[in-house]
Amino acid sequence: MKQKDVKIPEATIKRLSTYINCLEKLDGDGYQVVSSDLLGESCQVSPAQIRKDLSYFGEFGVRGVGYGTRSLAEQIKKILGLDHIWTTVLVGVGHLGQALLNFTAFRQHGFRIVGAFDADPAKIGTVVSDGVVIEPVSALDDTIHREQAGIGIITVPAANAQETADLLVEGGITGILNFAPIKVRVPENITLRNVSILSELDNLAYLLSNRTRRRSRKKS
């Protein structure tokens, strides 16, 4: 992976993630080699787009032949940094937090949740998934250090998201995935991503409200 130092579009990174899924599906279907055409068909991206995306990072295919299904998936995982375990903590074990803690695909993608924290005293001590016990927020710092956690997931109510982010940063986390519908602020050196499920639904509502006279776009 030689990663030319041109800027990589964010959209490219998003697609790489989906390529992995499609490649694994195709691998399961028995394809040992896939062309950009076939892969594009499978994940609804144009073949040229796939080749361009990959070309940012190097050459992974064989001209006239295609890409090794399994090996390309591995390469992409390496590009995305999924070739090693990301130790993760989650704060706010409510409805969404519970769901994420039980989301087995995380583990398969290399994310291991090693700590779950909540402010509600009644929840402390509860076992939430294999081996993980809910701890008080006061234990965040210790656990982050002991487990060398690098990623923090925020699933507390919006009103408490900023303070939670602050605690995570203070504890030494370098990346945050925030599910609260609010823009939390973090220092320059912290990487933050927001997941807004509500805005996806809003988007759907908009599309449905304006179906008449719409160009035939087939994005996502």
Add this chain to the structure above:
Amino acid sequence: MKQKDVKIPEATIKRLSTYINCLEKLDGDGYQVVSSDLLGESCQVSPAQIRKDLSYFGEFGVRGVGYGTRSLAEQIKKILGLDHIWTTVLVGVGHLGQALLNFTAFRQHGFRIVGAFDADPAKIGTVVSDGVVIEPVSALDDTIHREQAGIGIITVPAANAQETADLLVEGGITGILNFAPIKVRVPENITLRNVSILSELDNLAYLLSNRTRRRSRKKS
């Protein structure tokens, strides 16, 4: 709302959704009028971007003054089609499905989940949230018609996502929000959006893996 018939960037729609959140927060903080500058500060978008986004749909502000906080929020809701109730059904009441069923903000944004469906016989009949009882998938068609549901949410395992989408379409749903990590196929006239939490985490992993030598972008 006059909606000039130029194409609206998808990114604009996504931002409109966040503007609503920020406006409601600012309203709560006592601002009756906000400038694009203040709003931009609050939701981390440039003032020019905000004005441009709004200009696609008309003129909502007063020159030299700003925007009425409450009224702008209302206008945006109208633009997004959030000025009426969207009747919704959810298929797959597992960990994630449970979380979504208990997500109160849905209701506040105008989405009402009127039906929950699962293939597991053991779950049928369970009450999941105020008044909603888990029904068998065979009841999908009836419920969609009876409740005039327009949106379907898919939270079944990836392997069952396509068949679920087919059922929803068959039942008369026109919009689908899919949480399964697979590209389901739907007819032209159905609006589909995919939510990929995993790919957000993958993205985070990528950013963390490549922190050295990175341009100072402050996107989401």
Add this chain to the structure above:
DNA sequence: TTCATATTGTGATAAGAATCACGCAACCGG
């Protein structure tokens, strides 16, 4: 070996989105 075929990798081009910069409208203080 040589030709026909498949399919990659990428520079050139087109399309799309964000930013700039400035005209103009509204308010305010004197």
Add this chain to the structure above:
DNA sequence: CCGGTTGCGTGATTCTTATCACAATATGAA
């Protein structure tokens, strides 16, 4: 009621992303 100030709306510009089209390279058959 006038001049100064604020801050919106938007055409022009710049920056970013996607698409195109084709040279380059591997394979396999004759």
